[in-house]
Amino acid sequence: MGLSKxxxxxxxxxxxxxxxPHHQHALAAATNTITLKNPTCGxxxxxxxxxxxxxxxxxxxxxxDGCTISQSSASMxxxxxxxxxxxxALHMAKTFSDMVMxxxxxxxxxxxxxDAAILSSVMQFPARIKCATLAWxxxxxxxxxxxxxxxxD
Amino acid sequence: xxxxxxEVTQDFAILTQRVNDEPLTYxxxxxxxxxxxxxxxxxxxxxxxxxxxxxxxIHTLAARATAQYEAARGKVQHFxxxxxxxxxxxxxxxxxGLNLVASTYGExxxxxxxxxxxxxxxxxxxxxxxxQLALRKHATLKYIGLTAxxxxxxxxxxxxxxxxxxxxxxxxxSNVLGTVTPxxxxxxxxxxxxxxxxxxxxxAAPHLKVDVQDLDVxxxxxxxxxxxxxxxxGVLYGKRALLDATEPYQYGGEMIxxxxxxASTWTALPWKFEAGTPNIAGAIGLGAAVDYLEAIGMDxxxxxxxxxxxxxxxxxxxxxxxxxxxxxxxTKHTGVFxxxxxxxxxxxxxxxxxxxxxxxxxxxxxxxxxxxELHQVxxxxxxxxxxxxxxxxxxxxxxxxxxxxxxxxxxxxAK
Numbered sequence: 001m002g003l004s005k006x007x008x009x010x011x012x013x014x015x016x017x018x019x020x021p022h023h024q025h026a027l028a029a030a031t032n033t034i035t036l037k038n039p040t041c042g043x044x045x046x047x048x049x050x051x052x053x054x055x056x057x058x059x060x061x062x063x064x065d066g067c068t069i070s071q072s073s074a075s076m077x078x079x080x081x082x083x084x085x086x087x088x089a090l091h092m093a094k095t096f097s098d099m100v101m102x103x104x105x106x107x108x109x110x111x112x113x114x115d116a117a118i119l120s121s122v123m124q125f126p127a128r129i130k131c132a133t134l135a136w137x138x139x140x141x142x143x144x145x146x147x148x149x150x151x152x153d
Numbered sequence: 154x155x156x157x158x159x160e161v162t163q164d165f166a167i168l169t170q171r172v173n174d175e176p177l178t179y180x181x182x183x184x185x186x187x188x189x190x191x192x193x194x195x196x197x198x199x200x201x202x203x204x205x206x207x208x209x210x211i212h213t214l215a216a217r218a219t220a221q222y223e224a225a226r227g228k229v230q231h232f233x234x235x236x237x238x239x240x241x242x243x244x245x246x247x248x249x250g251l252n253l254v255a256s257t258y259g260e261x262x263x264x265x266x267x268x269x270x271x272x273x274x275x276x277x278x279x280x281x282x283x284x285q286l287a288l289r290k291h292a293t294l295k296y297i298g299l300t301a302x303x304x305x306x307x308x309x310x311x312x313x314x315x316x317x318x319x320x321x322x323x324x325x326x327s328n329v330l331g332t333v334t335p336x337x338x339x340x341x342x343x344x345x346x347x348x349x350x351x352x353x354x355x356x357a358a359p360h361l362k363v364d365v366q367d368l369d370v371x372x373x374x375x376x377x378x379x380x381x382x383x384x385x386x387g388v389l390y391g392k393r394a395l396l397d398a399t400e401p402y403q404y405g406g407e408m409i410x411x412x413x414x415x416a417s418t419w420t421a422l423p424w425k426f427e428a429g430t431p432n433i434a435g436a437i438g439l440g441a442a443v444d445y446l447e448a449i450g451m452d453x454x455x456x457x458x459x460x461x462x463x464x465x466x467x468x469x470x471x472x473x474x475x476x477x478x479x480x481x482x483x484t485k486h487t488g489v490f491x492x493x494x495x496x497x498x499x500x501x502x503x504x505x506x507x508x509x510x511x512x513x514x515x516x517x518x519x520x521x522x523x524x525x526e527l528h529q530v531x532x533x534x535x536x537x538x539x540x541x542x543x544x545x546x547x548x549x550x551x552x553x554x555x556x557x558x559x560x561x562x563x564x565x566x567a568k
Contacts, residue, residue: 003508003552003555005173005508006504006505006508006559009504010501010559010560015560040516041515041516041517041530041531042516042517042521042530042531044530065530067499068497125504127504128504131500
């Protein structure tokens with residue numbers, strides 16, 4: 001039956017992250033905050049990042065609504081970037097975006113993404129690439145803002 | 154299949170393909186419909202034999218192009234029962250038509266303190282032009298609410314439409330709820346208060362017999378691509394007296410009459426509102442779509458869809474874990490079904506249905522205030538048209554069942 005192909009997208013680890021998302025909460029002491037919407041579907045992610053004095057991600061949390069793919073992607077992203085430097089996190093976001101668009105990347109870069117690397121399967125479902133990248137775009141936008149606490153929608 | 158004598162699949166080659174190894178079940182007709190070979194042939198014929206600009210030319214091809222373009226206008230006039238071809242303006246589509254009314258008639262007649270009345274189920278194209286007009290003019294935008302059944306609340310309409318109301322703009326059929334609006338009754342109400350009424354026919358003109366004179370609407374907009382025609386072409390109907398008294402808002406091309414260094418005059422209706430080179434092939438393709446629908450008969454199109462609704466709606470309502478929005482009475486429902494499977498995001502559902510060959514829309518359907526009213530971020534939407542059959546209904550129902558099983562099994566496995 002047709003749905004057997006769905007296993008390629010909805011791998012157990014993805015479903016598990018969606019069912020039990022990590023770091024799904026707001027941060028009171030965030031240094032960088034952003035709200036991003038996917039206007040075509042109404043999904044929304046509010047990302048809070050707390051950078052320490054050396055520009056490392058001391059804490060991160062997300063809230064909002066979204067599909068299985070966007071929620072699990074956010075959960076995986078927060079796992080992967082926790083404790084990383086701002087520069088390293090930005091590099092990971094770039095790696096992720098490139099990966100889901102089908103571009104080749106060194107295995108070491110993909111390993112850095114941890115569970116999130118499994119979302120490369122989203123490539124086979126072009127309509128869902130935006131769902132997977134929303135959290136990583138939010139991370140990029142939050143970190144690149146010059147001012148400390150930023151808000152946008 | 155649902156037998157109403159409509160057997161048209163031979164005209165829609167696109168529908169006979171397999172998608173993701175499954176037979177295609179195309180249920181995204183509220184977004185756009187497929188095109189029969191007759192429409193595709195009309196476009197090809199025009200470009201291969203008759204392509205020229207309209208009105209300006211003296212040569213033979215220009216005369217042919219002009220004749221076909223104006224013939225298409227005549228077909229549309231007949232299709233919606235307008236009094237004369239001059240009342241049929243070709244636009245880019247519904248959105249373009251509604252914006253045209255807001256930017257011309259609306260701009261001229263709405264003043265500070267006036268009221269514009271729409272409903273909470275309008276899609277953005279029949280909401281934002283009025284919202285922005287109201288903001289520009291310091292007018293008030295009022296929303297008619299819905300009944301618990303998901304129909305337009307007529308008691309609320311009677312409250313909201315007052316002597317201050319200048320424009321009432323309402324959808325003729327909801328693109329989410331499948332509700333049909335009693336436009337004729339609301340036109341009477343609007344006129345009683347001295348307001349004009351604008352009908353958004355995007356989801357009605359393809360499916361119901363529309364008679365703009367009987368409805369007594371002042372303006373009525375719809376799209377070609379939702380009724381078997383090409384994209385980029387649509388129609389704005391307007392009563393001649395209103396159109397005559399309204400200034401154009403785009404200038405150039407065939408809408409010009411006389412230009413001097415200091416002033417210009419405009420040509421007659423309908424060309425006054427058709428600046429620039431129009432979508433000539435699109436209009437001719439729309440004409441072919443009208444021919445196709447007229448050959449079947451809009452009564453039969455509507456009856457076929459009613460059969461589908463009567464078959465599907467009770468079955469959808471019977472499914473566990475499914476929320477179905479809009480009227481539960483099949484006689485009050487068009488072939489548009491918005492629903493959600495409990496615990497599943499509509500995007501996940503739409504991807505899963507696609508893997509079963511079933512094409513549906515998931516999202517807010519350009520009706521965000523309605524989603525807020527329904528307390529939903531988004532819904533799944535399956536929308537039917539004349540070429541859909543009982544087999545499509547069964548494929549949808551089976552696919553919904555499989556989606557539920559996949560995700561309940563998947564999440565159990567994940568734990």
